[in-house]
Amino acid sequence: MATRILETTQDNKDQQEDLNKLKNMLLKSNYPLKEIEKLIQQTCQEFKSNKNKSNDKNDDTTGQIKDKNNNEFICSLTLPYAPGMEVLKRRLEKKLKIKLFFSYPYKLQLQFNQSLKVPSKSVLYQIPCSCKQTYVGQTKVGIDNRMKQHSKTINDNENNSNSEMVKHFQEKKFHCLFDTNDAFIIEEEKDYWKRRTKEAIYSIISESVNTHDEINEAWTPILHKAKHQIQRKIESARENYNKYKRTKT
Incomplete structure (x- = not known):
């Protein structure tokens, strides 16, 4: 859940507020404070480290996205997954230079408290x-x-x-x-x-x-x-x- 907060919230202040809400929610569920703080801190450090590695690997001097084959993309977009879309995905990425990701309609996140995220x-x-x-x-x-x-x-x-x-x-x-x-x-x-x-x-x-x-x-x-x-x-x-x-x- 901490990773999801870091992935969906860009502002540092908003991130801290959401992490505090997560900590309070877990405390009310009788999780130990030391374990909560330890895991949240560990998650933040790992997320920051992975983000820096990803930026070094995927971003060139123009800010464009690159995949493992060094192909450049002008932007990324997420669409719901449907069977058989993998071939169309490759064609779309090759012709339009748009990195396409799939999303899935039913996620574990939907079962958690939606108040963790401030509505945009x-x-x-x-x-x-x-x-x-x-x-x-x-x-x-x-x-x-x-x-x-x-x-x-x-x-x-x-x-x-x-x-x-x-x-x-x-x-x-x-x-x-x-x-x-x-x-x-x-x-x-x-x-x-x-x-x-x-x-x-x-x-x-x-x-x-x-x-x-x-x-x-x-x-x-x-x-x-x-x-x-x-x-x-x-x-x-x-x-x-x-x-x-x-x-x-």
């Missing part, structure tokens, strides 16, 4: 429409502030609005509506360019009404393979976020 305001979200269409977006101001912006735009209902949601229900002759109260967070992502890429992927998978960045056609087969996994991830995110909202109320 940089998120990808989805808003369902009453006609079964969807709107996918990304923001760095937090979902609550972003929904206030969307609500104002929808309520203003300007004829020349640039909002895809307003255009959508004007085209549908106001027979449907995007309700921002039904919005949910798909996932958090602090990196701006990764958010843009993921926004495009989720938009394609959900066939959403929003405009998004173009995706290179080399992604088509891998998105086709991962479609059902990504759809399940979105549905799971919706259910979890609704549960979270109910606990707050």
Whole structure:
């Protein structure tokens, strides 16, 4: 759990706060203090050492990522795993120079206390429409502030609005509506360019009404393979976020 905190939190202050929360949680579970502090300190030292070794091995003077065969990649991206994606992974990495990693939907981390991680305001979200269409977006101001912006735009209902949601229900002759109260967070992502890429992927998978960045056609087969996994991830995110909202109320 300490390793996971170090991997997911970049800020030193946030790391220390999360490690303190972990220590307190373990103390309440009657783990010995000396053993907790010893293992956390050991984990931090090993993580720092492995990180330095990884930087020396993978990063050249331009900051690009390199694999064991010394191939350069402009960035990295994580997608849900689906059987048969290994061949597509190699093709994608060779053509687009993007290092692709696989993630798995059910992890041990999901069973632990989610309060260890401070929620990020940089998120990808989805808003369902009453006609079964969807709107996918990304923001760095937090979902609550972003929904206030969307609500104002929808309520203003300007004829020349640039909002895809307003255009959508004007085209549908106001027979449907995007309700921002039904919005949910798909996932958090602090990196701006990764958010843009993921926004495009989720938009394609959900066939959403929003405009998004173009995706290179080399992604088509891998998105086709991962479609059902990504759809399940979105549905799971919706259910979890609704549960979270109910606990707050």
